[in-house]
Amino acid sequence: MSTTVYVPRDAGALSLGAEEVARAISTEARKRRQDVRIVRNGSRGMYWLEPLVEVATPNGRQAYGPVHASDVPSLFESGFLSGGKHALHQGLTEAIPYFAGQQRVTFARVGISDPVSVADYEAHDGFKGLRQALTMAPADIVKAVTESGLRGRGGAAFPTGIKWQTVHDQKTPRKYVTCNADEGDSGTFADRMLMEGDPLTLIEGMTIAGIAVGAAQGYIYLRVEYPHSYRTLNEAIANAYQAGYLGDDVLGSGKRFDLEVRLGAGAYICGEETSMLESLEGKRGEIRVRPPLPAIKGLFGQPTIVNNVISLASVPVILQRGAAFYRDFGVGKSRGTLPIQLAGNIKRGGLIERAFGISLRELLYDYGGGTISGRPIRAIQVGGPLGAYMPASQFDTAVDYEALSGIGALLGHGGIVVFDDTVDMARMARYAMEFCAIESCGKCTPCRVGSTRGTELIDRIMKGVDREQNLHLLEELCETMLQGSLCGLGGMTPFPVQSALKHFREDFEGRTRH
Amino acid sequence: MSQPSISPSERAPLTPAQRDAVQRVLDAHRSRPGPLLEVLHGVQTALGFIPPAAVPLIAEDLNLSRAEVHGVVTFYHYFRGQPAGRHMVRVCRAESCQAAGGDALVEHAKRRLGIDLHQTTADGRFSLDPVYCLGNCACSPAIMIGEELHGRVSAERFDTLIAECEP
Numbered sequence: 177m178s179t180t181v182y183v184p185r186d187a188g189a190l191s192l193g194a195e196e197v198a199r200a201i202s203t204e205a206r207k208r209r210q211d212v213r214i215v216r217n218g219s220r221g222m223y224w225l226e227p228l229v230e231v232a233t234p235n236g237r238q239a240y241g242p243v244h245a246s247d248v249p250s251l252f253e254s255g256f257l258s259g260g261k262h263a264l265h266q267g268l269t270e271a272i273p274y275f276a277g278q279q280r281v282t283f284a285r286v287g288i289s290d291p292v293s294v295a296d297y298e299a300h301d302g303f304k305g306l307r308q309a310l311t312m313a314p315a316d317i318v319k320a321v322t323e324s325g326l327r328g329r330g331g332a333a334f335p336t337g338i339k340w341q342t343v344h345d346q347k348t349p350r351k352y353v354t355c356n357a358d359e360g361d362s363g364t365f366a367d368r369m370l371m372e373g374d375p376l377t378l379i380e381g382m383t384i385a386g387i388a389v390g391a392a393q394g395y396i397y398l399r400v401e402y403p404h405s406y407r408t409l410n411e412a413i414a415n416a417y418q419a420g421y422l423g424d425d426v427l428g429s430g431k432r433f434d435l436e437v438r439l440g441a442g443a444y445i446c447g448e449e450t451s452m453l454e455s456l457e458g459k460r461g462e463i464r465v466r467p468p469l470p471a472i473k474g475l476f477g478q479p480t481i482v483n484n485v486i487s488l489a490s491v492p493v494i495l496q497r498g499a500a501f502y503r504d505f506g507v508g509k510s511r512g513t514l515p516i517q518l519a520g521n522i523k524r525g526g527l528i529e530r531a532f533g534i535s536l537r538e539l540l541y542d543y544g545g546g547t548i549s550g551r552p553i554r555a556i557q558v559g560g561p562l563g564a565y566m567p568a569s570q571f572d573t574a575v576d577y578e579a580l581s582g583i584g585a586l587l588g589h590g591g592i593v594v595f596d597d598t599v600d601m602a603r604m605a606r607y608a609m610e611f612c613a614i615e616s617c618g619k620c621t622p623c624r625v626g627s628t629r630g631t632e633l634i635d636r637i638m639k640g641v642d643r644e645q646n647l648h649l650l651e652e653l654c655e656t657m658l659q660g661s662l663c664g665l666g667g668m669t670p671f672p673v674q675s676a677l678k679h680f681r682e683d684f685e686g687r688t689r690h
Numbered sequence: 691m692s693q694p695s696i697s698p699s700e701r702a703p704l705t706p707a708q709r710d711a712v713q714r715v716l717d718a719h720r721s722r723p724g725p726l727l728e729v730l731h732g733v734q735t736a737l738g739f740i741p742p743a744a745v746p747l748i749a750e751d752l753n754l755s756r757a758e759v760h761g762v763v764t765f766y767h768y769f770r771g772q773p774a775g776r777h778m779v780r781v782c783r784a785e786s787c788q789a790a791g792g793d794a795l796v797e798h799a800k801r802r803l804g805i806d807l808h809q810t811t812a813d814g815r816f817s818l819d820p821v822y823c824l825g826n827c828a829c830s831p832a833i834m835i836g837e838e839l840h841g842r843v844s845a846e847r848f849d850t851l852i853a854e855c856e857p
Contacts, residue, residue, distance in 0.1 A: 188826050191841035223828035223841075360823055362784030368825040400731075400768050401824050403837040439731055442768030444822060458726030459758075460765040476723065518828065520789030525828030548790070557785055591827065595789045607788070611822065617765075 178211040179257045182230040182237070185291070186219035186372045187404035188365065193244060194227035200248035201229070208252055218373015220287035221527030222274055230269055233259045239266040274524060274543055279505060281513045282490045283529045286373035292411040294419040297376040303421060305492030309384045310429050317388035318344050321491060323499035325511025329366075330356055330447070330484030331559065331588040332664075333577045336491075339481060342471035343389040346479035351391035353382050353481045354456065354474070355488055357398040357405070358440050358447040361560025363519040363591030367485035369527055370515075371398075371405040374489070375412035379435060381488035383426060384495060385481055386433040394435040395475070397452050400442055409437050444561075444615040448663050449482040451617060462617045463663045484589070486515060505531035510576045520556075520593035521547045530575075537571040540594065551596035555680065557604075559588025561611050562668035564675035565601065584675065586668075601680035605673045606634040612669040623666025626657045630673065637684050647684060651677065704743045711736040712744045716751045726752060726762055730769055739770045775810045775817035777855045779803070780834040783820045786827035795831045796820070798845045802852060815857060 183198040184190075198214055205212035220228060225241035229251075238259040240251060247264060254262040266272055280286075290296040297303065309317050322337025343351055355378065359367040371378060382394045398406055413435055416422045424432050438456055440446050446455045450464035453475050474480025490512065494502045503511045510532035516539060518525045523545035540546070540553060547553055555565045564585040566573070573579055580587045595604075609630035616623045633650045637643055654670035661667040677684060704712065715732035719725040729748055733740050740763050749759045763769045781799050782792060800806055803816050810817040826832040829841025833848070840851060 187839050188829055188841060191826050191829055191832065191839040226829070359825060362786045362823045363827045364823075365825040365827055401821060401834070404839070438727065440768075441727060441731070441766035442821075443766050455727065456724055458724035458728070458762070460761050462765075519786040520827065520830060522828070525830075527828075561785060591786075593786045593789055593827070599789070604785070604788075607785070611784075615822070 178213045180213045180215055180232040181257070182215050182217045182232070184219045184227065184287070184373075185216035185404070185408070186226075186369060187402070188223055188369075189219050189226040189228070190404065192226050192242065196245040197227045197229060197243050197248065200245040201251075204248050204252050210252070210257060212257070215290050217288065218286045218291050219369055219527075220269060220275060221283070221369060222272065222524070223526045224524045225266060225272075228266075228269075229256075231256055231259060235259070236268045236270060239269040239272065240264045241266060274526070274528070277543075278529050279513050279531050280529050281493055281502070281505065282377075282486060283370065283374070283515055283527070284493070285377065286369060289374065291373055291375055291408055292415055294376065294415050294421070297374075301496065302376055303380055303492075305495035306380050306384055306387075306421070307427070308495045309387055310427060310431075314344060314388050314390065317384060317495065320494060320499045321388070324494040324502040325499075325506070325509075326487060326490055326494065326502065327510070327577070328484055329486035329490070329514070329589065331361070331586070333587070336483060336487050339471055339483070340385065340389055342469065343391070343479045343481050346472060348479055350393075350476075351389055351479045351481075352475045353385045353389070353391045353394040354453070354483075355382055355394070355396040355485055356447060356449060356452055356482055357396050357402075357485050358444075358452060359402075359485070359589070360399060360444040360447045361562075361589050361591055363557065363593035364517050364560060364589045365519075366515040366517055366527055366590060368402055368405055370485055370489050371402070372408045375405075375409045376416060377489045377492055378409075378485055379412060379416050379422065381491035382435060383422065383433045384491050385483070385488060387426070387429075387431055389479075389481060391481065392432045392434065394433060395456055396435070396437045397440060397446070397456055398437050399440045399446075406437060406439065413437070443617075444611075445617045445663075445665055448665065451663070452482065453480065460617070462619045465662060486589075507531075507533035507574070507576055508578055510578065514575060514587075514590050516575060517591045518544045518594070519591060521549055521553075521596050522594045523548045532574070532576050534575050535571070536566075536573055536575065536592070539575070539592065540571060544594065547594060547596045549596045549598075551598065553594055554597040554599055555595045555601060555604075557593045557595075557672065558591070559586040560591055561608060562586075562664060562671055563588050564671045565604065565679060566675065567679040584671075586671070601676040601683040602634060602638050605676040605684075606631055606638070608669055608672040608676075609634060612665060616665060620660070620662040620666060622657045622660040623662070623669070626653055626661075626666065627669060629653060630657075630669075634673075634684075640686055643685065647677070702741070702743060704741055704747070708737055708741060708744070709747070712747055716748065720751060726754065726759065727766075730763060734769060739773045742771055773810075773814075775814050777815060777835055778817050778819065779852075780819050780821040780824070781807075782822070782824050782826075782830070782832045784823040784827075786823070787831040790830035792831040795833070795843060795845065795848065798848060799833075802849060815855070816852070
């Protein structure tokens with residue numbers, strides 16, 4: 177009888193040698209005449225254990241990690257194919273505390289099933305949401321999404337159902353469903369993990385969206401930095417077509433939904449929805465002035481849904497298990513679960529899907545285990561390059577859209593970047609301005625020019641040139657960018673700068689710390 | 691980042707092989723909605739860069755102005771108007787990698803390859819570009835060589851990876 181061994185095909189796992197490990201297991205099995213079937217799954221999201229090799233046993237999946245190709249012969253020696261003891265043995269995967277405490281709803285299948293196998297997807301509740309949706313009136317699908325309380329997971333947190341309703345209500349023959357997979361925020365990788373670990377969920381979510389609003393064409397706008405996601409998505413889409421889940425007649429319903437992946441070309445701004453639409457049309461990714469909203473006049477001038485990967489991938493379970501199931505997770509106006517990503521200088525980096533309401537402290541210390549450098553955490557940046565820097569005194573804040581915005585921070589796409597006490601916050605503030613200057617689309621002046629002036633000001637402040645005066649100017653510049661920019665890039669770049677000024681002033685004043 | 695004003699490749703007309711490659715890409719994509727980015731990706735994949743002499747050809751075929759095509763090529767960091775080295779090394783400069791020693795890795799990469807960011811080694815073996823997030827932030831610092839992603843890259847590991855690249 178053959179033993180099933182799982183070795184991730186997730187880009188993060190591959191970046192640590194998963195391909196070599198898979199090859200070594202296959203070679204060693206042949207040499208020992210052992211019957212091994214290798215499944216290339218997604219990542220479980222415990223990156224400090226990657227490459228994480230799992231073996232299917234009658235008691236459940238046994239985890240070994242982090243495995244290097246050179247560990248493979250000794251794994252066979254210790255009988256890992258039947259869950260044998262080994263220095264890298266982590267016990268049952270789902271009993272690892274980091275994993276056991278999670279609430280995997282959107283990521284229920286990630287790391288478990290074969291990402292591109294339709295049969296495996298169906299065996300793990302796949303396409304049940306779509307089947308349910310096909311029995312419903314489009315307006316009821318929209319209603320279910322609205323009632324679930326799902327808000328846009330890309331960062332803006334706009335209620336997904338309301339967006340869908342607007343597109344649904346437009347009386348035009350041509351509409352589009354677009355997925356924003358331009359996950360450019362540093363510290364985030366949830367979209368990537370999902371696209372590489374369970375792309376069929378995204379495909380299912382987009383198909384449901386198409387049926388709900390009457391759109392027959394979907395586009396996934398994927399960043400070019402994700403070549404592994406590109407391959408996995410295209411493989412999964414081809415398999416979904418083959419199995420009749422995409423195309424002219426979705427599951428014999430008479431409804432058409434076509435889907436293709438389009439590649440970006442290394443522009444952070446294209447994560448802004450109107451800029452993404454310009455890019456999808458083959459133009460420079462310059463933002464559009466709103467109104468009109470994309471839901472009314474979007475791609476090629478037609479009503480268009482623009483949703484993030486995680487928003488769309490949360491839709492199948494909402495349809496399958498009902499709006500209340502999803503809404504029952506979370507707190508206040510933040511309903512459901514959020515895949516939180518721990519990154520930067522962190523001991524146990526990875527993805528933690530939990531209901532809203534968990535505290536940052538629990539994430540940083542109980543899950544993350546503090547810094548990898550062993551030094552104290554001095555600052556964290558939540559929500560990507562446009563998110564505020566937070567000091568330790570704010571770590572008891574809950575992961576909740578309102579709680580974070582209440583203290584002038586933002587949750588964004590749920591990424592947390594950890595810095596130890598060697599960080600120079602003036603440099604980080606300078607970087608925020610520099611990044612804005614590099615990535616500005618150039619359409620509005622506060623962003624295009626303000627970001628460059630901002631870097632220069634911080635340079636002068638760091639050199640001690642007219643410090644007080646320049647600090648004052650920097651604060652005024654931040655206010656101008658905040659009030660006067662057309663979109664979130666220029667309008668939010670001040671957040672990391674202002675928060676660094678507020679909480680880590682000493683770094684700008686040439687005072688020595690400690 | 692200043693670019694040399696006019697490099698020889700910018701003046702060079704397309705070779706017959708290059709012209710054929712551009713034509714094939716256009717044939718494959720012209721009937722798709724909003725095809726320009728797809729076309730540019732196709733050309734860069736086929737030729738390694740987007741020769742300036744291809745711009746008028748693309749513009750005419752897609753019924754766009756040269757300015758529009760040039761504008762798109764230059765807007766996106768990924769598209770390049772000059773050939774790259776045989777191995778494109780992208781080093782992440784974003785916050786997560788900075789928090790894990792990314793700045794030092796960027797400096798090491800420059801020293802090891804003897805070039806600055808946005809440059810190509812004299813032997814044409816390596817190009818070094820900055821990148822702003824590779825989505826490998828739980829394994830920072832990260833680099834990408836060609837389409838191969840690498841995580842937790844120390845200076846030593848960087849040297850090993852570079853040495854493993856074909857000459």
